[in-house]
Amino acid sequence: MVHKFNSYKNAIYGAVLFFFLITSIIATANENNLRIAGSTTVLPIVSRAAEKFKIKHPNISISVNAGGSGVGFSSMADRRIDIGMMSRKISENERKKYKGQEFIIYTLGRDGVACAISSEIFSDGITALSKEQIRDIYSGKIKNWKTLGGPDKKIVVVDKERHRGTRHAFMKYIFGNPTARARGARLVSGSNNEEQSKIAQSNSAIGMLSQAWINKNVASVALVHEGMQIKPSIQNIKSGAYPISRDLDIVTQKNISIVARQFIEFLLGPEVRPLIEKSGYVPIR
Amino acid sequence: MALLSMALGIGIVAYLFWEGGPFIWNQGTQFLLGLDWFPGEDYGAAPMIFGSAAVTLMALIFSTPLALASAIYTAEFLDPRRRLTVKAIMEILAGVPGIVYGLLGVSLLSVWVRDVFNLLDGYTLFSASILLAIMILPTIMTLSEDAINSTPAEHRQAASGLGLTKLEILFSVALPHAAPGIAGAILLAIGRAMGETIAVMLVIGGLDRIPEPWFDVFSSGQSIASKLGREAAETLGSGEHWSALMALALILFFLVIFLTAFGNWLIKGFRK
Numbered sequence: 262m263v264h265k266f267n268s269y270k271n272a273i274y275g276a277v278l279f280f281f282l283i284t285s286i287i288a289t290a291n292e293n294n295l296r297i298a299g300s301t302t303v304l305p306i307v308s309r310a311a312e313k314f315k316i317k318h319p320n321i322s323i324s325v326n327a328g329g330s331g332v333g334f335s336s337m338a339d340r341r342i343d344i345g346m347m348s349r350k351i352s353e354n355e356r357k358k359y360k361g362q363e364f365i366i367y368t369l370g371r372d373g374v375a376c377a378i379s380s381e382i383f384s385d386g387i388t389a390l391s392k393e394q395i396r397d398i399y400s401g402k403i404k405n406w407k408t409l410g411g412p413d414k415k416i417v418v419v420d421k422e423r424h425r426g427t428r429h430a431f432m433k434y435i436f437g438n439p440t441a442r443a444r445g446a447r448l449v450s451g452s453n454n455e456e457q458s459k460i461a462q463s464n465s466a467i468g469m470l471s472q473a474w475i476n477k478n479v480a481s482v483a484l485v486h487e488g489m490q491i492k493p494s495i496q497n498i499k500s501g502a503y504p505i506s507r508d509l510d511i512v513t514q515k516n517i518s519i520v521a522r523q524f525i526e527f528l529l530g531p532e533v534r535p536l537i538e539k540s541g542y543v544p545i546r
Numbered sequence: 547m548a549l550l551s552m553a554l555g556i557g558i559v560a561y562l563f564w565e566g567g568p569f570i571w572n573q574g575t576q577f578l579l580g581l582d583w584f585p586g587e588d589y590g591a592a593p594m595i596f597g598s599a600a601v602t603l604m605a606l607i608f609s610t611p612l613a614l615a616s617a618i619y620t621a622e623f624l625d626p627r628r629r630l631t632v633k634a635i636m637e638i639l640a641g642v643p644g645i646v647y648g649l650l651g652v653s654l655l656s657v658w659v660r661d662v663f664n665l666l667d668g669y670t671l672f673s674a675s676i677l678l679a680i681m682i683l684p685t686i687m688t689l690s691e692d693a694i695n696s697t698p699a700e701h702r703q704a705a706s707g708l709g710l711t712k713l714e715i716l717f718s719v720a721l722p723h724a725a726p727g728i729a730g731a732i733l734l735a736i737g738r739a740m741g742e743t744i745a746v747m748l749v750i751g752g753l754d755r756i757p758e759p760w761f762d763v764f765s766s767g768q769s770i771a772s773k774l775g776r777e778a779a780e781t782l783g784s785g786e787h788w789s790a791l792m793a794l795a796l797i798l799f800f801l802v803i804f805l806t807a808f809g810n811w812l813i814k815g816f817r818k
Contacts, residue, residue, distance in 0.1 A: 339782065354586065358785055415666050422776055447766055448753065449753055463667050
């Protein structure tokens, strides 16, 4: 509000705010709270699992937030959350930054990163791309779909925030460097959701997306790898044939709370297997 | 209470200097003029500074004429009841959170901008400035209206006694009297526009580059607040990346201070 308050109201608001601040800090440090954050690829699994877990343990409250693999790791390493979700491995720089600390990684499943394109481009004939072609698009050498035999439309190249696990896997395959620069990029998005909506909104976009996010507006191209066209299907990810696959992990500190341990045991157990498949990924066991 | 606010303010500034100051000191012009932002290698702030300045300036250009016109009309030509209704609506709009505007921007505005201007996509500096213009318009309008309306009745009566028409009274009595208030409203709006994070972050495109050519507002870009919004969470607390981000925050702080001081100087000049 733009009006001035009188000093009494100000003091009361200040006191109330202070009260809420203190109580909320106490509440989040509670032993029966589990704070989880990180990769938006792993999030659907953990989110569904948390719902199921809460039915059996109604006194435990679990908060699951997004943010991306990088945020998940650093928040866990700084002990701001209990469990970090990552769709990539911990990088060298990250380990260097937290020298001396030990982290424990549990793998929940496998996923494939699809090279996603607008469905209009797919139906206009672009159904497979090679690593070199994708590299040329992302480095700005190829600017129009017609160069690749598609419609005469400029390519909307959608990149991702640098710390995202999905980007690491994609860039490692395309450029050989997980943190490569994409000089031909036109837009930068964050979560899988944001990337999906940016590709769906356009009719000539290309981007990197977990294959579980492919829908009728966002198609995935088959990768031309060693002479064969390989689609990011569940079978190809399971068999290892699809070249851009990655583990879906949760990472924790060495010492964690009892509640965290219980939830992790649950996550690795048989009840979560169908949830992983329902989310569109390959369970690890 | 005032001491507490002051202490908080000084504390924030001190923190920014502590965290970001050394980085600017060491990197100097390389940081301020650098055109590439790539954590781990280069930290060039120029695209973000350009983006913040560009979207704020455009937002002001789009919103101020309309806001002032509405303020003048509401203050001078509306009956008290309608005036209060308009004011109430404006003040509610001024309080709408940025995220709401951001979501509307993503789902409606960016599609509209793309279709009307025949662009590849609607995530541009232009879209961000339209969104900001909509956000700051209620603020400028309602505060300017307050300023115009507060012209003392005696001055108006004196002028009308001298034979001035309503329009002449408006321009020679009411507006000059309201000028400091209007300038204050615009400064407040600049502050909000430069600091708005989430709404801008969702529609600006996110590319850390100055457009080619530099005046191509229909290209994707980045503002300081939007950059902080996207990258702060991944590198919280320590490290070179964090220092670079804090240095960016320090620059934003200085930009707003400079604009405020400049505006105050203008007001003082006006008063003479």
